[in-house]
Amino acid sequence: MTQFFQYIVVGLANGGVYATLALALVLIHRATGIVNFAQGEMGMFCTFIAWALITHHGVPYWTAFFLTLLIAFVGGAATYKVVIQPLSRTGELTVVMATIALLIILNGLAGWIWSPEVKFLRSPLFAPGDYFDIGGVIVNKQDLGVIGISLVCVAIVFVFFRFTRLGLQMRASAVGPATSRLLGIRVAMMLSIGWGLAAVLSAVSGMMAASRLELDPNFMLIILTYAFAAAVLGGIDSPVGSVVGAFIIGIGISLLSGYASSFLGTELQLPLALAVLMLVLIVRPAGLFGHVVVRRV
């Protein structure tokens, strides 16, 4: 039984990493109507920037953390202005292709700038070895930190969109750009801010993931896959759903690798997880939390 709870804690921590990235995917999808395949690589690139700040420039971890979030915001907003907005007139497929190009560019660029050898970016919140012993359940403090930070991010995003004027205007710009412009809302600026926020979330996801994994240019690819699965499972338009989906997937994978790896092997973890996901989607195409808009004419 203690084993079981240990898997749950690890699953929650993984889920937190997926949740922040999934939230970024949902944000972009709601704002721009597309899936940003470069979302994970934006996080990866930002994590390398944090690593470089700390390792080469001697910046303290938390200063580097928040500096990176600022860089992420500016970079994300600029990506929208420079790449996405000019292309958005040509159709969604073009924009999706552009995000795939961005994925490859960022990946290659990171390898070129920082050399592909493995690096480490450990958060100083807790040393990786620190743990609590709660009734025999070994809870890694690093895991708790990741769970905490991801929940704080989720809460901030929720409050921002729900209760602030800017958040409301951003939601309005996403669901009705033409109407919003007539009301005087600067829609292009709102979408730009949305891309900036999504980049910030992916940077958080990347830096949290890096505290548990090795840092190399490909380390976010698998996380993007799980985050994407989480977003689809929860309903690509539902922020709450994507977060719940992320934790379901995190725990599911953790249990799967804990109990089934002896006879399934690690190679089948990802395929099995995605097979379950597809089954769920066949039963509930809108995802677990996909919301239905009621419309009367």
Next chain:
Amino acid sequence: MALLELENVEARYGPIRALHGVSLAVEEGQAVSLLGANGAGKTTTLRSISGTVRANGEIAFASKRITGRAPEAVARLGIAHVPEGRGIYAELTVWENVLLGGSTRRERRAIKRDAEAALAHFPRIASRRKQQAGTLSGGEQQMLALARALVARPRLLMLDEPSLGLAPTAVQEFYRVVRHLNQEEGLTVLVVEQNARIALASTQHAYVLEVGRVAMSGPSDELSRDEGVRASYLGY
């Protein structure tokens, strides 16, 4: 000088010319109808003013040339355009819709106060502020769109076919509020209508468009009395 002046305004959708030089004027405090058959260019005229369609010619609002300005810039000058189809955010609540009307303004408390005041015109939707706006009926959505436009405190209110698809009683209720806003509160109104009877009864001046040009204009009561006008342009 009139609050809104159009001189020789042309607009096109791709190769198709929709406006062939429209000229009209709306005085401050006036209510003006823009009438005409389907395809006469009524909606395009409003879109040219609000910047949602590219137009050539002279469009001046409060003595400023606004031809070619972006919709959000025009809205910030004080023109509220309630578009054809109302443009309600179906996913958002009634209250959120109304609050968004204040997007051009800064003072949050004043916006909330004005949102309350705007909803007070329509008790039917005021009591349902937490509902998704998409669940409202067509008439209620039209009222919501008007309430939302008022929160911007516009100097000019432009309504595009507000009676379309509405039950007769809803049309009456809607125009009762429009007349009140114009006559009691001095709001300048430019309304596009197919329903010429109600539009003429609610405005002081009218223009009739025919294939992208102003075919005739005059005081609303004169136009509505003129048999020839009624037969050829207004269809009643």
